[in-house]
Amino acid sequence: MRVGVLTGGGDCPGLNAVIRGIVRKGVQEYGYDFTGFRDGWRGPLDGDVTRLDIPAVRGILPRGGTILGSSRTNPFQRDGGVARIKENLAKQEVDALIVIGGEDTLGVAARLSDEYGVPCVGVPKTIDNDLSATDYTFGFDTAVGIATEAIDRLHTTAESHMRVLVVEVMGRHTGWIALHSGLAGGANVILIPEQRFDVDQVCAWVTSRFGASYAPIVVVAEGAVPKDGAMVLKDGSLDSFGHVRLSGVGEWLAKEIEQRTGKEARTTVLGHVQRGGTPSAFDRWLATRFGLHAIDCVRDGDFGTMVALRGTGIVRVPITEATARLKTVDPALYEEVGVFFG
Amino acid sequence: MRVGVLTGGGDCPGLNAVIRGIVRKGVQEYGYDFTGFRDGWRGPLDGDVTRLDIPAVRGILPRGGTILGSSRTNPFQRDGGVARIKENLAKQEVDALIVIGGEDTLGVAARLSDEYGVPCVGVPKTIDNDLSATDYTFGFDTAVGIATEAIDRLHTTAESHMRVLVVEVMGRHTGWIALHSGLAGGANVILIPEQRFDVDQVCAWVTSRFGASYAPIVVVAEGAVPKDGAMVLKDGSLDSFGHVRLSGVGEWLAKEIEQRTGKEARTTVLGHVQRGGTPSAFDRWLATRFGLHAIDCVRDGDFGTMVALRGTGIVRVPITEATARLKTVDPALYEEVGVFFG
Amino acid sequence: MRVGVLTGGGDCPGLNAVIRGIVRKGVQEYGYDFTGFRDGWRGPLDGDVTRLDIPAVRGILPRGGTILGSSRTNPFQRDGGVARIKENLAKQEVDALIVIGGEDTLGVAARLSDEYGVPCVGVPKTIDNDLSATDYTFGFDTAVGIATEAIDRLHTTAESHMRVLVVEVMGRHTGWIALHSGLAGGANVILIPEQRFDVDQVCAWVTSRFGASYAPIVVVAEGAVPKDGAMVLKDGSLDSFGHVRLSGVGEWLAKEIEQRTGKEARTTVLGHVQRGGTPSAFDRWLATRFGLHAIDCVRDGDFGTMVALRGTGIVRVPITEATARLKTVDPALYEEVGVFFG
């Protein structure tokens, strides 16, 4: 049995831990051989492979990134993409494929498996934690930890000065990182993409905070959008609807707060810092176990499935189920946390 | 409504986050008043109280330890203990008690609630993660993170030198910290209290590791016990059965490995470092949500219950259920992880 | 003998360590009493004081910020400022004043001491490390450490993707933080205020880096200025000279790089994160020793002087000497480090 492995989509701490788990168990317990495909779906499309064995996975557990490289290549957008993949898998004598990726990468795996008979097993990956069917995805805990540490540090300034501190964190479509880091960091306002925010409400919280104790910390997901008014787009042009814009909400909000409250505001934009560096212990544990269970799926011939976390156990779900819809922040949870706002 | 709060047992990062969650929601949402009892059950026994309101919980979220103090006092071991507690609760006009603690502290809460009609709500606390009925306890993730970082650092030496590195981590009765940090840190041997270890097997793993790549890292829980032979006790005397001993297994094992394999061995004993300092983001999230749900239990008059984590949700369980038995490492899980040994 | 202490200017990790050193030695060795003045020079101006004794300094060593508060108040810009200070010092029976601050705060101390006979001892404080007469100031090592860790994390993404990563760090007038963190983090381009940068040269380095290995990391001090062309100001207006602008150079540069090289660029703006949180061990050591030596200056009646680091020893210099000129990055040092560019 020869198993191919690929990683697709954006960086996510823990990818290497998954790969190591797959290879260690596959070689030692089941005697499998492995082929690494480079740069996500580009690997099987172009037949670009790399050696993947025990020495290749030595020492990679604590390292961020992925030894296999990644890309956002989608074979369904290439002429004859599926045929080329099947051809290259055959040429490499690969009997099964483990696909580690997010919504897009896994969506391809689901179609290849269900429609074209390519035996795929999925491992969910998204730093945003927005995949259904799994309690958590690896990388998320690391990102939350980094954002929380940044917020912790801002408290020092908040205690000593009269400045509003705005922190923009990752989260295009969902507010998981903002919610968790904002709560863990003791932020006074948390703004998420799932709920349009009211700048006047934000300013009211900010002002009340100054009265009660010291300066406020505002955590805003990069995809958060105001209810009213327009935002200046990244390229300097105005968005007349106020909801098409990919970044810069932190800086925009800081300026609005300054103008409306008369208080100075400062912005921190963490950016890619949140997805780099060594994975947290939690993410290494989760990623490793995903790897161990993914190779078990291969052994069981259980294709078209994805491994997922439920409580403390790893379960198997259809890939299609996992990618069917975005896991957004439940309004009840956002409200629960709202007791700390202001 | 006036609610008493106490924290009992050993240190655990996240205690202050629970207290803050309770008070913030209790005051702001329900208009409750609070009384803090000092030093666990000693507080209500002696009527030793402290002010507990919004200003008192400001800034405590990232701080380890507990602003209420702690102790291992057991009122059932004091003459008239229960009567004194009921008397002091009445004197302080406390209508309900939130008890944050481990097996012993919660055991008292269960009896007071079930047998003596004291309205108690429990919040589970153990750094060892060995309480049934909850997926995780707060403090555990922090401890695992600290131990993992230490193991990470040891890899540098392991790569450069030919020394066996033994790390003794917490875990008197269960191996959760050893298992999680050992896996996350990429240890080559993990020894837990649930399974007697065979020193010859450990030496075989150690020796094979030297052959394969570089020097081995052995993670051993403080409560791990060898199958055979006697261990030198902490006071220097010999334990003729080899299973009564409270600490020092790391140093003992390093010496055994040196004698049996001829390889130099070095020991790291992390000790209380694992339970101090700021809680991880995960633990702050969990502890805060425990606090928010505990005060909801009080509002609902749901006494004799304990909050617990199941998946990503907080549920309520009878305190007695939670303290009935120790949650030990499942042999199947230990075996799953064993693929990384040697 | 009663000694007053104040802290002025911006946040800087280590302020509390200085205060603790002063008080511990002053009380225990010399039997002095202390008065804390609140919020920099505002304290002695308004007679706003706080208790400062052994219990007051307990536990503050690892904490960022300052227990005395800070401000940028300048008594020479207030009517009768000097008279009010002398009056309040007399009223509080303060015999000497220890002033912990940067250029502005110490400038006041120098004039008060030299022109008005107020017995002042100075302790240098600037996170930017730009004070003459001392090898290092406390807070700088902490800031460099935080920025370096962020750059470390960005390497993960740089290895996996083809994006230019721009990090804006502190440094309005000098490039010390950019230079040290950029070198320690292995940045491929470091831009400092002392030397106008050439965007085309930056783009050449960026492009050559893509050829040689993986994506480049550009560290830019917030006060760095391009040689040519205009920058968009923070308020959206254009600066026709290209050298008046207080922030936003990171975002501006990222956009320029995208346009000129065709490569995607992402920006991280660390902001106040760099000046918050616990001081590094180095900064605690330095700050504590500054405190111990400052109180010795008081004992020796050595006023108008400032403590300073030279090698591993603490020396005394005239305050005026220290504040006479900004310590900028030596061009030879910048050139030495330039071997790592591109």
Added chain:
Amino acid sequence: MRVGVLTGGGDCPGLNAVIRGIVRKGVQEYGYDFTGFRDGWRGPLDGDVTRLDIPAVRGILPRGGTILGSSRTNPFQRDGGVARIKENLAKQEVDALIVIGGEDTLGVAARLSDEYGVPCVGVPKTIDNDLSATDYTFGFDTAVGIATEAIDRLHTTAESHMRVLVVEVMGRHTGWIALHSGLAGGANVILIPEQRFDVDQVCAWVTSRFGASYAPIVVVAEGAVPKDGAMVLKDGSLDSFGHVRLSGVGEWLAKEIEQRTGKEARTTVLGHVQRGGTPSAFDRWLATRFGLHAIDCVRDGDFGTMVALRGTGIVRVPITEATARLKTVDPALYEEVGVFFG
């Protein structure tokens, strides 16, 4: 010009940064070629070499350990050692040798250079910071930072419990790590090898600390020795003089304190954790600059010299001067810090 490089002695974070600095500048500025010798002096003895060029040093800056390997091999203790080294250098066409190491490794370089005409440049390396002629050695700041973080965490327990916490840190012959981490961590007792300690004095400090506030933290260098009485040796036997013993002083002292004061004591032994993992920003800066200056020494034909830190500048000193005597903690400095004891 072909330059050989070797690293000898124990692990020290920053070794790779030195190597990278040497190679980057040597190749880019001077057009030199390099040969890496493996495992310290064993490399030139056995002719064991490895490729050392720009790709070989890519990405190694943040990594602990040394890509060249290390050993404690001493060519003067091998028959014909010097002749074999000269022969292998000639065979590899190596014109100069950069030797990165501590007292022993540099001692060999000094003799080879001075007595046998082998053109050597030295770079000082010791985590213990005990080399004369340089203000600091790289690795020391990292070790101090790790020990300080551990002490920080212990404060949590010290605040909540009535236990004495003993931390054993590195330092066989000198107390630099104990002194710096103990001061930075706010320890209540610091014991160093340079000054015999009096257990009764330690117990007096411990007892007075319990009275004043909360539980004491005792930092003890592994090489610290009591004034009176015997210590149990690591192998269980008794040392009748009380001053020959290589490790275990932490555990021994904890037991003594328990017996003499009646207070419970707990021990943390950090061990090799202190010398592993990524170097601090300070150490990367220092190590890189050492590398840049070492290759300048080669260019200048300045052999028999060692680079050293003086203030913020790098200077050159004779290797023999640097290795002539151990840099011990100045009694005046120890006394200065003593104001924080008890």
